[in-house]
Amino acid sequence: AAGVIQSPRHLIKEKRETATLKCYPIPRHDTVYWYQQGPGQDPQFLISFYEKMQSDKGSIPDRFSAQQFSDYHSELNMSSLELGDSALYFCASSSRGSSYEQYFGPGTRLTVT
Amino acid sequence: AQSVSQHNHHVILSEAASLELGCNYSYGGTVNLFWYVQYPGQHLQLLLKYFSGDPLVKGIKGFEAEFIKSKFSFNLRKPSVQWSDTAEYFCAVGHKLTFGGGTRVLVKP
Numbered sequence: 165a166a167g168v169i170q171s172p173r174h175l176i177k178e179k180r181e182t183a184t185l186k187c188y189p190i191p192r193h194d195t196v197y198w199y200q201q202g203p204g205q206d207p208q209f210l211i212s213f214y215e216k217m218q219s220d221k222g223s224i225p226d227r228f229s230a231q232q233f234s235d236y237h238s239e240l241n242m243s244s245l246e247l248g249d250s251a252l253y254f255c256a257s258s259s260r261g262s263s264y265e266q267y268f269g270p271g272t273r274l275t276v277t
Numbered sequence: 278a279q280s281v282s283q284h285n286h287h288v289i290l291s292e293a294a295s296l297e298l299g300c301n302y303s304y305g306g307t308v309n310l311f312w313y314v315q316y317p318g319q320h321l322q323l324l325l326k327y328f329s330g331d332p333l334v335k336g337i338k339g340f341e342a343e344f345i346k347s348k349f350s351f352n353l354r355k356p357s358v359q360w361s362d363t364a365e366y367f368c369a370v371g372h373k374l375t376f377g378g379g380t381r382v383l384v385k386p
Contacts, residue, residue: 264372
């Protein structure tokens, strides 16, 4: 079965640089979620999109923005990167018809040096 | 506001032992409860979920969980663990998931 695809899997950036993470949901899933998992921490909800519109916002810094495109893939744009942004970024997708059952992608490991 | 907490941060047990991981939640809306597992170096995988109906939920890999409304609990159980169950287990609640801190389980062969 098709799963959530994230790219790149690993990314190394320097402070103050920008990064773009991509997420391709499971086919026919209409909702995408972004989570940030710091070392030894729980995943923290950042933002979600339903049918290309932002549906919920969590603890996403103002330096970050995201959008969902017409093909339902989503991109998380991160600017003015800080050392503390180093984390694993997960994307998850779901279908509204499945009561928010979320399927996670493999994550993008971002390292800021 | 929603919150969830897991009782233990680390559990060590031997193969064939029984496992029970505690989870308590606080949520004002419709209850959507999940257990996810994260094997070393891998992404989160859904073990099981509860939305309504039978409070005893069976999931993958022989796991089950019981929703007890009066105790605000959703504990995860497995009667007999294997070495391959070594992982971190997360209880989560809601539709923008709030996670409970995770429990690292080490199964000794």
